Amino acid sequence: MATVVKSFSIAGIDGYPVFIEASVLNTASQSVSIIGMGDTAVKESGERVQSALVDSGFYMPEKKIVLSLAPADRKKKGSHFDLALAVALLTEAGEIAPKRLSEFGFLGELSLGGNLRPCAGILPMILAAKASGVTHVIVPSENFAEARLVGGVNIHAFRTLRDVTDFLEEKRDASGNFNPLEMSVEGSNHLAPDFSEVRGQNSLIDAIVLAAAGGHNLLMIGNPGCGKTMIAKRIPTILPKMTEEEALEVTKIHSISGLVPPGGGLLETRPFRSPHHNVSLNALIGGGANAMPGEISLAHNGVLFLDELGEFSTVALDALRQPLEDRQVVISRVNYTNRYPASFMFVAAMNPCPCGFYPGPKCRCSDYEIVKYRNKISGPILDRIDIQKQVMPVDLFEPELSAPAPSSAELRSRVENARKIQQKRFSTLSGIACNAQMTGSMIDEFCKLDAETTAFLRKACEKFGYSARVIHKLLRMARTAADLAAEDNIRKEDVAFVLHCRDLDKSNGRMMVV
Amino acid sequence: MLYKIWLGNLKGLGHAKKRQLLQKAGSFEGVCRMLKEREEPDLPADIDLDTESAKRIEAECFNKGIFIKSFQEYGIPDNPELPVILYCRGEWRPFYESVGIVGTRRCTEYGKKITLETSEKLALQGITIISGMAKGVDGYAHTAAIRAGGYTVAVLGNGPDLCFPSEHKSLMDSILKTGLIISEYPPGFHGDRSTFPQRNRIIAAFSDRLLVVESGEKGGALITAEKARQYGKEVFAVPGRLDSAESEGTNRLIATKKALLWLPEYCGVHNTQPVFDFVKERHFSEMGSKLLFTLRKHNCRITTDDLAKELSVEAKDLMEAITELEINDMIETEGDMIWLL
Structure with missing residues (x-):
């Protein structure tokens, strides 16, 4: 009877068990064949396993060896089956006699010399192991920190194939092999960006706090070098701390994409992703022949920053519309459908005009050129952005700027307080987490204005020609502004503040074109 | 129209020469006939008398709503540097000033x-x-x-x-x-x-x-x-x-x-002493200017009531301005209808 060893594979962001069977057939010539719809990495696994076996001092049977990955009808990819294949082969060939093999799962790539190498997707696969009743999982030592995030499964980490087989034969115990602490990477927090380094952008920072507090998407418009990117990088530092559940989800997605550093464990800071503007549709949204999460999913629970928004292809930008609404993306292939979470704060930046210096004296762009440049950004995407803020260049030699700016921690506590108020407000409404997601009827309920403020808003909207849609956006933002001040009702000053958050609309209204 | 296009696109002849030929022959078609019969010996020999390409252009003009004005039609007959024909699109209006x-x-x-x-x-x-x-x-x-x-x-x-x-x-x-x-x-x-x-x-x-x-x-x-x-x-x-x-x-x-x-x-608008004569002629009251503006917006034809509604004034307040423009020959009225001259 063939030996069966358990390993795992990934579909979407979840793992599933893979049973690896080995059988040795009595034939004259030696060969290794791996079946079960593996990709090239799986096919080449045979060569790695043979070499690792021999280098670890085992005897390679000179017969036909068949290794099968079940379920046989699902495509599998990756090099992490190496260890399971080697253990199955050794057991079947009688080279080792492991005890309690059925309780174990195996993950890890083998080097030609028989060492274990780290691999991607550990976290979701360990979760799958737990779900399928496996109690012990053997992983490469570099993956220990990530693997032990899952409670209820015994994780054993090793450096070499020989260590693994010795352990399986109970010739040695797992401890003493290596010290997990020595492997853990300590977060170097003193190098993390902080808002206190941003000088002289107070009104912009207020707008960013508003965005972070109410879940509003943000567009920064400014001259080259005025600090748009610097500020965007710091936005994750003022978003509320991730809950453990959120952090686990983020780590899972990053693990699948191979972005958890060797030795790294739970990702505790919110992700910040800023794909270059030549990003392909699949890289942004997710996909590919073997579907992988895209940038929008890597930014899940964090910030997706698109610099030079006007340079992104219309196709890529338009594809953002649905994930921005649904907070997830569904990638459909003929054989399977993957669902990736994509709940991110959308932050974009663009130049105000083709030369980048409007409205400064350097700019020589005509209004028609500016309008054409701005029209490159798809209307539906602009519609989903609440806050449009002009970023002004700062004079670094201004002495007032040396005064300390508010730190990320201060800003974060303001954001967290405002979020708490919103959580209470929307506690009975499922699917609504923050003010930006309020529907029309909720706006009527939660954004009541007194007569004076209504008149003020009406006058301003008439002056700037704002549509009903923009007025709804203004009301949602005003609600957030009031929450930041812990006020029950929206005040006139809240409305006045959010009226300053539609700079692009105002600027477009000034354009002399027909 | 075919011969206008043909002469307009004819290479090897300057604008002045084309005008001379036209004067001699009397019409665009006449120029073609004249050249075919070699009545002008001192012209280059390789002049293209074929109207095939002109036919193509004519069809294209027709499809795209382009009309042609010859130099006699476009109002500057005596400038030899100007082309004999102009391709035009849009609305042709005589422009006084x-x-x-x-x-x-x-x-x-x-x-x-x-x-x-x-x-x-x-x-x-x-x-x-x-x-x-x-x-x-x-x-x-x-x-x-x-x-x-x-x-x-x-x-x-x-x-x-x-x-x-x-x-x-x-x-x-x-x-x-x-x-x-x-x-x-x-x-x-x-x-x-x-x-x-x-x-x-x-x-x-x-x-x-x-x-x-x-x-x-x-x-x-x-x-x-x-x-x-x-x-x-x-x-x-x-x-x-x-x-x-x-x-x-x-x-x-x-x-x-x-x-x-x-x-x-x-x-001229904010000045009591306009410098140009044409500015003086067309220097109207504020209401008069507004009225002309609105009139143009409505294809040069509007009723008094619509005009009053558009300008949010009483119809009776328009009367002075209407009369002012009428006596200056800018507009004409027939009952309630006003149109631009």
Whole structure:
């Protein structure tokens, strides 16, 4: 009877068990064949396993060896089956006699010399192991920190194939092999960006706090070098701390994409992703022949920053519309459908005009050129952005700027307080987490204005020609502004503040074109 | 029309020579007949008498709504430098008074402001604004004229069916609705380095007065100014700062007495003593200007009630302005209907 060893594979962001069977057939010539719809990495696994076996001092049977990955009808990819294949082969060939093999799962790539190498997707696969009743999982030592995030499964980490087989034969115990602490990477927090380094952008920072507090998407418009990117990088530092559940989800997605550093464990800071503007549709949204999460999913629970928004292809930008609404993306292939979470704060930046210096004296762009440049950004995407803020260049030699700016921690506590108020407000409404997601009827309920403020808003909207849609956006933002001040009702000053958050609309209204 | 296109596109003959031949033969078709019969011995031998390509252009003009005006029709019969035919699109209206507004493509905020203000004020008084639909000053001149409900003419250096620069697509569409696009080049012609300066002479010839807003040391606007001077037109230039590269050309025009210094009151609207006779003629009350503006917006025809509604005034308050315009021969009325003359 063939030996069966358990390993795992990934579909979407979840793992599933893979049973690896080995059988040795009595034939004259030696060969290794791996079946079960593996990709090239799986096919080449045979060569790695043979070499690792021999280098670890085992005897390679000179017969036909068949290794099968079940379920046989699902495509599998990756090099992490190496260890399971080697253990199955050794057991079947009688080279080792492991005890309690059925309780174990195996993950890890083998080097030609028989060492274990780290691999991607550990976290979701360990979760799958737990779900399928496996109690012990053997992983490469570099993956220990990530693997032990899952409670209820015994994780054993090793450096070499020989260590693994010795352990399986109970010739040695797992401890003493290596010290997990020595492997853990300590977060170097003193190098993390902080808002206190941003000088002289107070009104912009207020707008960013508003965005972070109410879940509003943000567009920064400014001259080259005025600090748009610097500020965007710091936005994750003022978003509320991730809950453990959120952090686990983020780590899972990053693990699948191979972005958890060797030795790294739970990702505790919110992700910040800023794909270059030549990003392909699949890289942004997710996909590919073997579907992988895209940038929008890597930014899940964090910030997706698109610099030079006007340079992104219309196709890529338009594809953002649905994930921005649904907070997830569904990638459909003929054989399977993957669902990736994509709940991110959308932050974009663009130049105000083709030369980048409007409205400064350097700019020589005509209004028609500016309008054409701005029209490159798809209307539906602009519609989903609440806050449009002009970023002004700062004079670094201004002495007032040396005064300390508010730190990320201060800003974060303001954001967290405002979020708490919103959580209470929307506690009975499922699917609504923050003010930006309020529907029309909720706006009527939660954004009541007194007569004076209504008149003020009406006058301003008439002056700037704002549509009903923009007025709804203004009301949602005003609600957030009031929450930041812990006020029950929206005040006139809240409305006045959010009226300053539609700079692009105002600027477009000034354009002399027909 | 076929022979007009044929002669217009005939290579090897200058504009002046073509006019001479036309005078001799009496008609465009006559010129073709005359050349076929070799009545003009001193012409080059390889003249293309085939009208095939003219037929193609004629069909294209028909499809694209392009009409052709010969030099007798377009109102400047005696300038030998002008082409014998012009391709036109949009609305052909006789323009009593016209001001050409030209300048650099890369104008400053100052140039933009002056262009917009001047063009608007002139257009409000029924003065035709002529320019070249280039970026910068040209574009703003047309834009302000259209926004003021005025009539504007764009002279192109490429075929009348093509939009260059492409940013001006919406501008071109608006000009086609309420103004006119003219070009000496057939549809489909893309223009090159020489054709854009060439069209400047047409701007100069069509403008009664020319205003150069901003121009660098070398610029197409200076060519237009030079041509306008040659054709005996009054040329004005907007003065600028001495340290502004965009005003170098215009300041020099003024310094060398090739142009008069332009003052804002020359627009006439806020001035008690308009400088030009035509401005004096068309200097109406505020309500009168508003009325003309609204009238143009409604295809030059509107009822008194609609007009009052549009201007949010009582119909009786319009009477004075209507009479004022009527006695100045600007409008005519029949009962409630008002139309522009």
